Amino acid sequence: MKYYRSHILVGINETSLQAGVQDFIVALRKELAKHDLLEEINVLETGPLSFFGRGICLTVYPENVNYENVKQEDLPELVSDHFLKGRPVRRLMLDASVRFSPKFNYDNRIVLRNSGIIDPEKIDEYIGTGGYEAWEKALTKMNPAEIIAEVKKSGLRGRGGAGFPTGLKWSFTAPIDCPQKYVVINADEGEPGTFKDRLIMEGDPHQLLEGIMICAKAVGATKAYIYIRGEYKLSISRTRHAIQQCYDYGLLGKNIFGSGFDLDIYVSIGAGAYVCGEETALIESLEGNRGNPRWKPPFPGVKGLWQAPTVVNNVETLANVPYIIKHGAEGYRKFGTPECPGTKVYTILGEVAYPGLCEVDMGTPLRTIINDYAGGMKKGSRFKAALIGGAAGAILNDSMLDVKMDLNNLNQYAAVLGSGAILVMNENTSIVDMLWSILRFFRHESCGKCSPCRNGCEMLYELISKIKHGNGTQEDLDKLLLIADMMQQTSFCALGQSPIMPIRSALDSFKDEFLALIKE
């Protein structure tokens, strides 16, 4: 193996691609060659880095220096000062206060522990960090019951929104005697403000694949489908590439490592429908139908894809599994709280100093996440509210900032963790406007199968539009709640059951703003 004095990690994601990172890398190599440094300095293309900066971002090891928004014209200075003379270029460096925040502490990471460190397109680098050891253990040393028992003991709960215990879900499908069972991975990440699954697939796709393999063995499935939304071009290509590497290494296919176990993984592509994040709608879409949800029961675990038993799990959920198998349930329970063990990946957006992603223990207070992981509020702006969990989430006000974020604690504010999106608003954001935008989203995304949701979403949008434009009455406000409440009780799937959450929480905390807009 070759040794280098320094490694320059270049984050490749949608943001940097848009900033022209491909040309940038060519220019960077050229500049290094000019100073005859190519033998000493390694340029590594990796997934999203540990921080979320503007434009093209670099991390340099072993110095652990982070640069953001580097342009091609900065290259001569960067290369000659940092890589030739060893003086990091301060003006391009990420704010020092953020550099030393716990955000850069990789010790408390499970899902994103490799993201931004390894090259996601090289399976060897994943294996080099201990990857596929859990798969080897699950395949050769554990039987399905043992795997499920371990996952149950770990207390892992679904990270897609509903928080259903993963081990329990698997235990429904495992005992069913059926020649063909399936694992379906929900990567149809459509919740506004959420892109954690994209970052997992872009940054460390092999960890997801390893989780899928273990799950398939546990439930006895020999085919797995990863349903990725059509807009995620990079995720699709990276995941496909990773699957091909697994076949090349004999980690997938027939009779894997002589164990007698077969597994094939396929990538399926969505075509733009939020409702396909609902597990039965997703299955319909996989079968080549309109993505209308199905009646439950029977649940997919019993009758799913092509009426066969099917386990549907979220990307982040399965990315947790290799760690559990490798380190045991006890090792996993060191993270998080006794009721909700493990970590959670959040995407923090809006009026914070450093929007981006972070992975923290379950039960970390919202205040800590905003202050320590997102650098606090933007200069000059004050916290007003946070929308937690995307459109199907709730709006929290400043008195709720100390809530410990996990799957149970948020219930006290009628909120849910959901997909883990945190949208922070400052005093200039109108809550009425925000709610209008959320309800417009639901109106667009209702699939139209059941009338409470199809008509309800339309009526909610009309009411909020009326209020937003100053034509609403007290009666309209009451109607908003009444209709949303009725939808929650009568809608066919979670989509129609959700609008009540943003509506009620907005009215609970910010009623004055609505009252100020309605007619006497």
Added chain:
Amino acid sequence: MYQEILSKYTPTKDNLIYILHDVQDGHPQHYIPEDAVLAISDYLQLPPNHIYGVITFYSMYSTVPRGKHIIRLCESPHCYIKGSENILRKLKNLLGVKVGETTKDGLFTLELCACLGVCGNAPVMMVNEDVFGDLTEDRIEDIINKLKGGKA
């Protein structure tokens, strides 16, 4: 003319979504014409109404001809509070079309879409396969001009 695409897939219903993606991507006007639907119907042994049902369900498919560059501006809450309405107004002015319409020269189609998952750079839009973020009214003008010049 669709045989080349169809023959890549086994004639089972679950391949419908991919076939539709391929037909649309391969069409210079980025849509799924009626003769394609009939050819697919024949190949998969599915009634045309099922295929139209699927096409119209998903926002990425179109049954009407579209421009060379399909602009899809995110209208989800986060982009909205970051000013996507101003961007939309600017786009409408620049292109002289409403949402869902195509410019007369056949270059641009303006559409709205749900969250693209690039929220760190809101407001965001996609032009065909490419994502453009941190949009401002000036930047929009720049992008449109570049696209008009033939460069993406």
